[in-house]
Amino acid sequence: QKEVEQNSGPLSVPEGAIASLNCTYSDRGSQSFFWYRQYSGKSPELIMSIYSNGDKEDGRFTAQLNKASQYVSLLIRDSQPSDSATYLCAVNLGGGSNYKLTFGKGTLLTVNP
Amino acid sequence: DAGITQSPRHKVTETGTPVTLRCHQTENHRYMYWYRQDPGHGLRLIHYSYGVKDTDKGEVSDGYSVSRSKTEDFLLTLESATSSQTSVYFCAISDRGSHEQYFGPGTRLTVT
Numbered sequence: 001q002k003e004v005e006q007n008s009g010p011l012s013v014p015e016g017a018i019a020s021l022n023c024t025y026s027d028r029g030s031q032s033f034f035w036y037r038q039y040s041g042k043s044p045e046l047i048m049s050i051y052s053n054g055d056k057e058d059g060r061f062t063a064q065l066n067k068a069s070q071y072v073s074l075l076i077r078d079s080q081p082s083d084s085a086t087y088l089c090a091v092n093l094g095g096g097s098n099y100k101l102t103f104g105k106g107t108l109l110t111v112n113p
Numbered sequence: 114d115a116g117i118t119q120s121p122r123h124k125v126t127e128t129g130t131p132v133t134l135r136c137h138q139t140e141n142h143r144y145m146y147w148y149r150q151d152p153g154h155g156l157r158l159i160h161y162s163y164g165v166k167d168t169d170k171g172e173v174s175d176g177y178s179v180s181r182s183k184t185e186d187f188l189l190t191l192e193s194a195t196s197s198q199t200s201v202y203f204c205a206i207s208d209r210g211s212h213e214q215y216f217g218p219g220t221r222l223t224v225t
Contacts, residue, residue, distance in 0.1 A: 032212040034212075034213065034214075042218075042219075043203055043216040043217060043218050043219050044156070044203070044216050045216070046213055046214070046215060049213055088155070088156065090214075092212045099144050099161075099163065099207060099212060100146075100158060100161060100171070101158075101212065101214055102158075103155050103156040103157075104155060105153070105154065105155035106155055
């Protein structure tokens with residue numbers, strides 16, 4: 001069964017710390033990986049895309065991809081209370097011309113002042 | 114919200130009544146998707162469209178139908194609403210050459 005798995009949390013970190021969010025996926029042929037942030041009562045917002053092994057940095061956010069281990073992570077440096085949200089991992093399982101994404105159930109992050 | 118609107122934003126309806134939700138985009142993107150989001154289940158794909166009049170089923174399509182007669186509009190219909198269809202429904206869009214999806218604001222549907 002094709003799956004995307006995330007720790008449900010909640011993950012609680014103090015303000016200024018690094019928050020680490022993890023995601024594993026089932027299909028080794030997957031090519032595109034995404035992180036979405038969803039505030040309570042709002043729609044998911046795309047914050048990071050990653051397609052190649054290694055790290056991709058955007059401001060305080062770093063996405064890390066390891067295709068051999070079928071693992072993608074999101075690091076949030078200098079965490080702020082405004083980062084408190086649910087983070088969704090999404091994968092284009094199998095890649096190719098398939099334009100569907102499979103989402104994990106999300107990890108709730110709380111950043112404490 | 115990347116030029117995506119959903120209507121209505123909130124709806125309460127009774128079991129057995131038909132319901133249609135509308136997604137409208139101004140981005141001229143090829144692909145459109147309907148998801149439902151429920152506690153403990155995350156986002157699940159109901160139906161998607163890869164062009165005008167071209168649609169396909171997602172993982173939770175039973176009880177739902179869709180139509181896309183124009184690039185900008187994607188309709189989701191519950192022929193006879195049931196309480197299990199109480200949920201938050203999100204529309205999303207993406208364009209050819211990219212798997213990035215952008216979401217509309219959502220519709221909260223309650224079936225009593």
